[in-house]
Amino acid sequence: MGRNTRKRRTPLATKIVAGAAALAVGGGGLVWANFYASAHEDHGGHNRTRSAGAQVATIDCPDVGQKIRDVPDRARGEVDGELATMDSQITNAYQRLATTRRAQAGDSQFVQNSILGPLKDRRKAIIDRIQLEINRAGGKADDNLDELAGCQGRPADQQNGGGQNGGGQDGGGQDDGQNGDGQNQDDNGNGVAGPVADDFVDINDVQPNSRNSRNGLAANGDGGSTGTFVTDCGVNENNLFNSDNLIAAPGVDNGAHHTHDYVGNQDNDAFSSDEDLANADTSCQNQGDKSTYYWPVLRLQDGTQEFDANDQGGGAEGNIGKILKPAQAELKFVGSQQGDVVAMPKFLRIITGDAKSFTNGDANANTSWSCSGFEDRQVTDKYPLCPEGSQVLRTTNFQSCWDGQNIDSANHRDHMAFVQEDGSCPEGFQAIPQLQVRLAYDIPTPTVENGQVQNPYAVDSFPEQLHKPITDHNDFINVMDEDLMNEVVDCINRGEDCQ
Structure with missing residues (x-):
């Protein structure tokens, strides 16, 4: 790979x-x-x-x-x-x-x-x-x-067993990372910081309809523009990976400090110009969609030495194990509860979620983890343990309110907004098609015993974010041609289901 x-x-x-x-x-x-x-x-x-x-x-x-x-x-x-x-x-x-x-x-x-x-x-x-x-x-x-x-x-949190912290003052304390039998307790034996057992929850123990998130509201509903448009761009069959982030760190090699999956545009790295994106090949079946869709990879920490095992963004920054491609990546655009949507401008950039939400707090977090067959049970800061035959699901609803002027902003957020509780956009913003991404993975269920998790899976992250599930995020740059974008808008506003 x-x-x-x-x-x-x-x-x-x-x-x-x-x-x-x-x-x-x-x-x-x-x-x-x-x-x-x-x-x-x-x-x-x-x-x-x-x-x-x-x-x-x-x-x-x-x-x-x-x-x-x-x-x-x-x-x-x-x-x-x-x-x-x-x-x-x-x-x-x-x-x-x-x-x-x-x-x-x-x-x-x-x-x-x-x-x-x-x-x-x-x-x-x-x-x-x-x-x-x-x-x-x-x-x-x-x-x-x-x-x-x-x-x-x-x-650190209170340990569930293992090492005894000492003084704990300004990073001191008598602890060399070992318990009484000399073994590290909370690295799962794989040598990296997280995930740990406390980052997982049995999906059967999650209460239905209990997710508490200010962000990620679905824009569409019974009223307004009720159509949908699905674009099929595959699951990264071309093995397009890098640890760049063209939106947040253009021109910076390894700007993400973790590896991304890419579908859609095939010329996406830190050095890609808008012209490069417009002239690139695409993995989307509809060749008018050269948009770039990317997210941090999931890995199974099973000892596999991936292509980036010793690279920055990969193993050198704690992102180790087998890269797991989605079994399915559904990319769907939906409408607004309150009325028609307008076309997205070409090269509009949207970041949703926060790769640093473990340390930043959850103000910009937008995570949703679940299992197939249990989609009424969504968790934000836990990885789900799914029963046999059930897939791990990552679902993201993007911001769908645009300021009507800018394709980006200084902090890469202010030009976009989430819909409000009633489905309307904040004052000064207008509704555009909302991108919804649903990723399904076939992952062997980790086992949790005696406070440790064996063969965990985890999202790639900045090293100091410790692979926490709440750091999941998703990125999008619109590179649809004008005819296709107009088709998307018309389909949604007419209430049709198109692809």
């Missing part, structure tokens, strides 16, 4: 090699030890508690990119490049955190003095450059961005 050949032409933004020194590896992955953390959510009585004095498990940094507004167009590339460098700094700091546990045990101030303090200084330098670039381009940078320079160490 191979990834696409990258083009090495000069991008608009200065190319940033967002690499980080690989950790000592076991099977190509980040070495991890006995520490983990998990987001909190109640699923039919399945609550978790946090210990007050747990040792630092990961690094929690304010997301500067989410706070930036009104970046002049000519500064966008430079700002995106600086933000990607900041992500790389977090990755490096996290890797240092994960490989210095013994030093931390001997010095209660090690994390603060050797990891978090220097990281704050480096982030402050980048924030200063971002402010300068915005002001030089005629904008007005937020003077308060400096407040986002500092990061914190996030403590």
Whole structure:
């Protein structure tokens, strides 16, 4: 299995090699030890508690990119490049955190003095450059961005057995990542940070209709524009993989720090221009759809050495195991409950979900995990354990309200919005066809015994996000030709089901 050949032409933004020194590896992955953390959510009585004095498990940094507004167009590339460098700094700091546990045990101030303090200084330098670039381009940078320079160490959750945390002060504590029998407890024996047993739930234990999510509402309903349009673009039969993100980090190699599946457009990497996308081949059956649809891969952590086992974005950043392609990828566009939809502009970019939602919080999270045959039971911060014969499902409803002007925005979110509870768009936004992505996977059900999970599956993630299911996300760039987009809109507004 191979990834696409990258083009090495000069991008608009200065190319940033967002690499980080690989950790000592076991099977190509980040070495991890006995520490983990998990987001909190109640699923039919399945609550978790946090210990007050747990040792630092990961690094929690304010997301500067989410706070930036009104970046002049000519500064966008430079700002995106600086933000990607900041992500790389977090990755490096996290890797240092994960490989210095013994030093931390001997010095209660090690994390603060050797990891978090220097990281704050480096982030402050980048924030200063971002402010300068915005002001030089005629904008007005937020003077308060400096407040986002500092990061914190996030403590591990209460252990379900295994290692005993010691002092737990500023990342200290007497814990070398082993329990009494000398074995790591919470890396499942695979050498990487997560997922852990607490990240999984038996779908039978999830209460029907209990999902609590502000985002991801389905746009269509009984009224308004009730048609649908399905585009069949396959399941990445061409093995198009890379760890770039053309929307969030254009011109940046390994800007995502995790590997994506791509369907649709076949010329999608960090260096693809709109012209490249328009002239590319497509895996979609309708050749008028050259849109790009991409999402982080799922992997089965079974010891398989994938093509990227030693690469940045892959095993060198903790994303290890067999890449699992969907058995089915359904891409469907639906209408609005409140009326007709209008055409999407060509090259409109939409990011839904938040790849950093474990540390950012769930304000932009948009995850939905379930099992076939149990689709009335949806979970957001757990991976489902499905019964034999049932597929794991990932479902995403994209934002479907557009500001009517911009194909992108400085934080890649403000030009789009979700529908409100009544299905209408916020003031100043208009309804466009809503993309709904349903991915179905044939995955052997992991076993959970004695607080450990065997052969878990997990979504690729930034290293410090610990493969948490709430970090799942999805990306789309509209590259339909005008005739096809008009057909999509007409079909939906007429209430027909088309493909």
